[in-house]
Amino acid sequence: MDSTAHTLDLSTRYRNRPLVSVELGGVVHRVPEGVTVLEAMWYAGIPVVRGAGCLGGACGACTTTYRAPGGMAPKTGLGCQIEVREGMSITLYPVDPPHKPTYRMAELDDPAEALFTIYPETRRCTLCDACTTVCPQDIPVRATVRQMMNRQFDLVAPAFDECVNCNLCAMVCEVGIAPNLLGLYARKAVARAMPAPPELTRRMRQIADGEWDGAWRELLALSGEALVARCVELRGAA
Ligand code: SF4
Ligand code: SF4
Ligand code: FES
Structure with missing residues (x-):
């Protein structure tokens, strides 16, 4: 820019x-x-x-x-x-992304149990509340970490609806927990148990069938300036 x-x-x-x-x-x-x-x-x-x-x-x-x-x-x-x-x-703040373990939610037998293998630091929460204090979206972050440990994903998932993934909660955590990633995990676990929205299923099929390959190639070929102009155009139309 x-x-x-x-x-x-x-x-x-x-x-x-x-x-x-x-x-x-x-x-x-x-x-x-x-x-x-x-x-x-x-x-x-x-x-x-x-x-x-x-x-x-x-x-x-x-x-x-x-x-x-x-x-x-x-x-x-x-x-x-x-x-x-x-x-x-x-x-x-400098850009400081947390370590992101890789997993495929669809392949986990028991997401609640797998949580402690994928994010073992979750058990180390000291309830210090620094994550709640720092959150610009007023999410009760500390409470959600406790709920994750109690397997209450259905409570955690909606609490993170307003999360913007700014990462502040992870930056201040003294024991290395990234509560925003736990929130994402809970949302994936809840979504896995629900039927996929038909619009999403349709669009995923279109992508798999290559219907959007041309549009994707067109975007990748744009210069930086042309990309910015396209974004401005789309924001204006929204
Ligand atoms: S990443 Fe989400 S939960 Fe964490 S501080 Fe930012 S908005 Fe709040
Ligand atoms: S900052 Fe870390 S240790 Fe403190 S309450 Fe939040 S998750 Fe727990
Ligand atoms: S640039 Fe501030 S939230 Fe996106």
Whole structure:
């Protein structure tokens, strides 16, 4: 992504807003009041590529920690959703994906039992609640880990409906649990026991029959710029 283009675009868009001073990664910048953390970074000319995705609070790519003036404890959230205010100190988290064991849910005899082989660290939960505190989606994460141990996948699966996989809960866990991956596991286990939606079955058959091969090849052949234009076009049509 071209950060220069963003800088120019944002300068024009926010030219009538008052400027505030915020610390971005340890350096003070003057940016328009009320823009999001990501917009503030682009405005200041700081390239953000891997920490930016949907810009709509859905992909979890932009995990951020920030502190407001007045000495309050640092908070965490999504950089595309947090609006900057005078005196804030902001740092984007580095991309830090957890270890992801591989398994095929469809081939597990007993998903509840297999959980402790695939994710043995689940038993080490200390109930510290750090994962709940850090979650920007207000998911009761600690409670879901306990429910996983109690084989209550039917309770865990809907609790993760709003999970954006930002990974913050995994980053703060002192015993190496990735609760978001456990949530995904529970959702797969619950889905496995249900009939597949007919639309999904139809589309999977189309993919297997090669009906979408042409469209896929067309996408892969696009340049980066053309791909961005296609995304913008699709977002506009949605
Ligand atoms: S459960 Fe974890 S990965 Fe999901 S939104 Fe909350 S902190 Fe992010
Ligand atoms: S942060 Fe880890 S140890 Fe603490 S409650 Fe959450 S899963 Fe358990
Ligand atoms: S960029 Fe997707 S959640 Fe912020």
